[in-house]
Amino acid sequence: MSNETRKPRQHMGNRGRSVEKAKDFKGTMKKLIKYLAPYKFTFIFGLIAAVFSVAISVIGPKIVGNIITEVAEGFMAKVMQTGGIDFEKIFQTVMILLAVYALSMAFEYIQGFLMSGVSNKMGYQFRKEMNIKIDNLPLSYFDRNSHGDIISRFTNDVDTLVQSLNQSLSTLVSNVVKVIGFLVMMLMISWKMTLLALIVIPLSIVTVAFVVKRSQNYFKQQQDSLGVVNGHIEEMYSAHVVVKAFNGEEKSIDDFNRYNQDLYNSAWKSQFLSGLMMPLTTFIGNLGYVGVCILGGALAISGEIAVGDIQSFITYTRNFTQPINQISQSMNMLQSTAAAAERVFEFLNEPEEIKDIKETIPVRYGLQSLIKGQVTFENVNFGYTTEKTIIHNFSMYIKPGQTVAIVGPTGAGKTTIVKLLMRFYELNSGRIYIDGHDITTFSRSDLRSMVGMVLQDAWLFEGTIMDNLRFGKLDASDEDVVKAAKAAHVDHFIRTLDHGYQTELNDESSNISQGQRQLLTIARAFLADPKILILDEATSSVDTRTEVLIQKGMDELMEGRTSFVIAHRLSTIRNADAIIVMNHGDIIEVGNHDELMARNGFYTKLYNSQFEED
Structure with a gap:
C-alpha cells in the first residue's frame, strides 16, 4: 500500500471533482420523461385511475357531513317534539359512504399497480442499457473509476431512482x-371559509421552494x-490480506472515517x-385550520x-394541507430521483470505445x-493519459511461431505492449499489424479470439472447475477440457x-x-488453442516444482504459435527465440539469451x- 493519503480509485474519474452545485434538475427530469414514452399508455391509465380514486373519495367528507346534519336536525326535532332521527335515511347514507370508499380504494389499488409497473420497467430498462453500455466502455473508464462506484450506479442509484419514481409519481x-377535488368541495360549502384556508398556501409554497433549493x-x-x-469498502475488502500484511488497518480506518464523515x-x-x-x-x-374553525362556528x-358542513369543511381543511405536505415530500423525493438519475445518465453518456x-x-x-501469427509493431506511441506517454516509438517484427520474451523493470511498459495488441486501448500513434493487416481491420471479437492470454x-468465476476451463472455448467437449488440463499439468491436482x-x-x-488458480487459467488459455499466446507473469504465483511442470507444458503448447512471454524471473525465458529488453517504454536491447549476456548490458x-538476490 502507498503511504500517501489517497481516496479510492474513484477519485481518478468524474468522481474526483468537488460538487459545487447539482446539475440541471429540469434537464434530468426531461430525460426521465423520455424514458416514460414506451409506457405512456400505462402511465395515462394510472393517472386516470388516480383521478377517479380521488374524485370519488373527496365526496366522502361531504356525505359524513350530511349524516351529522341529519343526526343534529333529528335530535333537535326530537327535543322540540316536532319529529325524530330518521335512522333509515342515515343507514342508506352510510351504505353509500361505504360504497364510495370501497370504489375509491379499488381505483387506488389499480393506480398503485400501474405506477409500480411503470417505475420497475424503467428500472429494468436502465439496468439493461447500463449492462450493454459497460460492455462497450473502454478499459480506460475502469482505470479512472473504482469498482465500488460503478456497482453503486448499478444498484444504489437505479434502486433509488425506481423507488422514488414509484412513490413520488x-x-x-x-x-x-x-x-383540486378538496378545493372544489370547499368552495361548494363556503367561499369565505375557503378564502381563509387558502391564505396560508403562498407561505407554504415559498417555504417548500426555499428548502428544496437548499437540499x-x-x-x-x-x-x-x-x-x-x-469504492473504499470494495477496495479494502478485496485487498484485505494485503492491508493486514502491511499493517494498514489504521490508515484504512482513518480513510474510511474521513469518507464516512x-x-x-x-x-x-x-x-x-x-x-x-x-x-x-x-x-x-x-x-x-384554527382560523377556519372560528369562522365556521360564526357562519x-x-x-x-x-x-354538518362545519365538520365536512374541517375535514377538507385538514386533508387539504396533507396533500400539500405530501407534494412537498414528493418534490423532495424527486430531488433524490434527479441526483440518482444524473449519475445513471453520466454513466450512459460516457464515451464508448x-x-x-x-x-x-x-x-x-x-x-x-x-491467421498465421506474424505480428508487427510500427512506431507505436501510447500513454494511459494524454499528459504522459509511456511507450515511445516502439517497433518490432515477430515471425509466426516465434517465442518473444519481454523483460524489464516494473513500469517499463511490458504489459502495456500486449494490451495494445489485444486492442484494449487505442494507440496515440503508430500501427500494429497481424499477418500484415492493421488490427483495427479485425473486429475486436475476432482479434481477441486469435489471442490466448494468461494474466498475473x-x-x-463461481462455478465448477469444468465450467471455468470451458470458458476458454465454450463448445469444447469434456475430453478437450481434460486434454488441456493435462497439458497444463493440472489434471492430477483436479x-x-x-x-x-x-x-x-x-x-x-x-x-x-x-498457484492452483494460476494453473487453471493457463489450462483455460491452452483450451482456446489460439494462434498468438500471451503469458503475463504466468508462473509468478507457483512454486519452483510447479513452474518446471508448467514450463514443459508451455514449451509443447507454444510450438507453432506466436508467443509473448512477460516475466520478471528471467530464468524462465532463456529458451525464447528473442528477448526484448524494455525500460521506460523504449526497447534498449534485442537478442536471444546468449547474445544479450555476451553484450554485458542492461539485460545482463x-x-x-x-x-x-537468490
Whole structure:
C-alpha cells in the first residue's frame, strides 16, 4: 500500500471533482420523461385511475357531513317534539359512504399497480442499457473509476431512482388531484371559509421552494459521497490480506472515517433540510385550520351553513394541507430521483470505445483459421493519459511461431505492449499489424479470439472447475477440457479433489490455492488453442516444482504459435527465440539469451541481480 493519503480509485474519474452545485434538475427530469414514452399508455391509465380514486373519495367528507346534519336536525326535532332521527335515511347514507370508499380504494389499488409497473420497467430498462453500455466502455473508464462506484450506479442509484419514481409519481399525481377535488368541495360549502384556508398556501409554497433549493445540492453530494465510501469498502475488502500484511488497518480506518464523515455531513444536511418541510408546512397549515374553525362556528350560528358542513369543511381543511405536505415530500423525493438519475445518465453518456469498421477481415474459413501469427509493431506511441506517454516509438517484427520474451523493470511498459495488441486501448500513434493487416481491420471479437492470454491475476468465476476451463472455448467437449488440463499439468491436482472437475469454486476461488488458480487459467488459455499466446507473469504465483511442470507444458503448447512471454524471473525465458529488453517504454536491447549476456548490458545486469538476490 502507498503511504500517501489517497481516496479510492474513484477519485481518478468524474468522481474526483468537488460538487459545487447539482446539475440541471429540469434537464434530468426531461430525460426521465423520455424514458416514460414506451409506457405512456400505462402511465395515462394510472393517472386516470388516480383521478377517479380521488374524485370519488373527496365526496366522502361531504356525505359524513350530511349524516351529522341529519343526526343534529333529528335530535333537535326530537327535543322540540316536532319529529325524530330518521335512522333509515342515515343507514342508506352510510351504505353509500361505504360504497364510495370501497370504489375509491379499488381505483387506488389499480393506480398503485400501474405506477409500480411503470417505475420497475424503467428500472429494468436502465439496468439493461447500463449492462450493454459497460460492455462497450473502454478499459480506460475502469482505470479512472473504482469498482465500488460503478456497482453503486448499478444498484444504489437505479434502486433509488425506481423507488422514488414509484412513490413520488403516484403520490404526486394523487395529491395534485386531491388538492383540486378538496378545493372544489370547499368552495361548494363556503367561499369565505375557503378564502381563509387558502391564505396560508403562498407561505407554504415559498417555504417548500426555499428548502428544496437548499437540499438539492446536498442530495447530490450524498450520492457522490456514497460512491466514494462504496469504492473504499470494495477496495479494502478485496485487498484485505494485503492491508493486514502491511499493517494498514489504521490508515484504512482513518480513510474510511474521513469518507464516512463526508457522507455523514452531506446526508444529515440533506435529511435535515428535507425533514424541515413537513413540520414547517404543518405548522403553517394549522394556523389556517384554527382560523377556519372560528369562522365556521360564526357562519353556522348565522345560519349560512349547516352544522354538518362545519365538520365536512374541517375535514377538507385538514386533508387539504396533507396533500400539500405530501407534494412537498414528493418534490423532495424527486430531488433524490434527479441526483440518482444524473449519475445513471453520466454513466450512459460516457464515451464508448471506437466501433469496429463495417467490413472486417475474416480470421477463419469455417473451422480453419486463416491467421498465421506474424505480428508487427510500427512506431507505436501510447500513454494511459494524454499528459504522459509511456511507450515511445516502439517497433518490432515477430515471425509466426516465434517465442518473444519481454523483460524489464516494473513500469517499463511490458504489459502495456500486449494490451495494445489485444486492442484494449487505442494507440496515440503508430500501427500494429497481424499477418500484415492493421488490427483495427479485425473486429475486436475476432482479434481477441486469435489471442490466448494468461494474466498475473488469476481470475476464476463461481462455478465448477469444468465450467471455468470451458470458458476458454465454450463448445469444447469434456475430453478437450481434460486434454488441456493435462497439458497444463493440472489434471492430477483436479482429480485429487473430492468432486474432480465438478468441484465448485466459491465466488473468490479461495477454496484452492493461488498457484492452483494460476494453473487453471493457463489450462483455460491452452483450451482456446489460439494462434498468438500471451503469458503475463504466468508462473509468478507457483512454486519452483510447479513452474518446471508448467514450463514443459508451455514449451509443447507454444510450438507453432506466436508467443509473448512477460516475466520478471528471467530464468524462465532463456529458451525464447528473442528477448526484448524494455525500460521506460523504449526497447534498449534485442537478442536471444546468449547474445544479450555476451553484450554485458542492461539485460545482463537484470539477470545477474536476480541470481545475486537468490
